[in-house]
Amino acid sequence: xxxxxxxxxxxxxxxxxxxxxxxxxxxxxxxxxxxxxxxxxxxxxxxxxxxxxxxxxxxxxxxxxxxxxxxxxxxxxxxxxxxxxxxxxxxxxxxxxxxxxxxxxxxxxxxxx
Numbered sequence: 001x002x003x004x005x006x007x008x009x010x011x012x013x014x015x016x017x018x019x020x021x022x023x024x025x026x027x028x029x030x031x032x033x034x035x036x037x038x039x040x041x042x043x044x045x046x047x048x049x050x051x052x053x054x055x056x057x058x059x060x061x062x063x064x065x066x067x068x069x070x071x072x073x074x075x076x077x078x079x080x081x082x083x084x085x086x087x088x089x090x091x092x093x094x095x096x097x098x099x100x101x102x103x104x105x106x107x108x109x110x111x112x113x
Contacts, residue, residue, distance in 0.1 A: 065080055
């Protein structure tokens with residue numbers, strides 16, 4: 001059994017928390033060094049709030065609807081319908097869109113209700 005004063009306990013708890021923060025920072029830096037992309041919280045929030053992930057990623061990449069549509073051999077009006085969920089695409093077109101945006105397929109697929 002070890003007895004500590006409250007101040008000693010608080011000091012150990014703070015040191016443990018600092019160590020965990022340091023480990024998390026090192027792991028995050030290793031992922032960044034390996035090329036993992038970090039996504040701004042604003043983007044995540046927009047997607048979680050129900051906005052089209054396809055639209056959010058397109059805007060994040062700085063592309064217009066027309067530019068992205070042309071990259072996959074379509075027209076901008078077609079992409080507008082995809083972003084609004086009025087047009088369902090097949091897996092091949094979703095893969096092309098993901099490739100054009102340099103994201104994983106799961107990153108842009110519509111969220112299930």
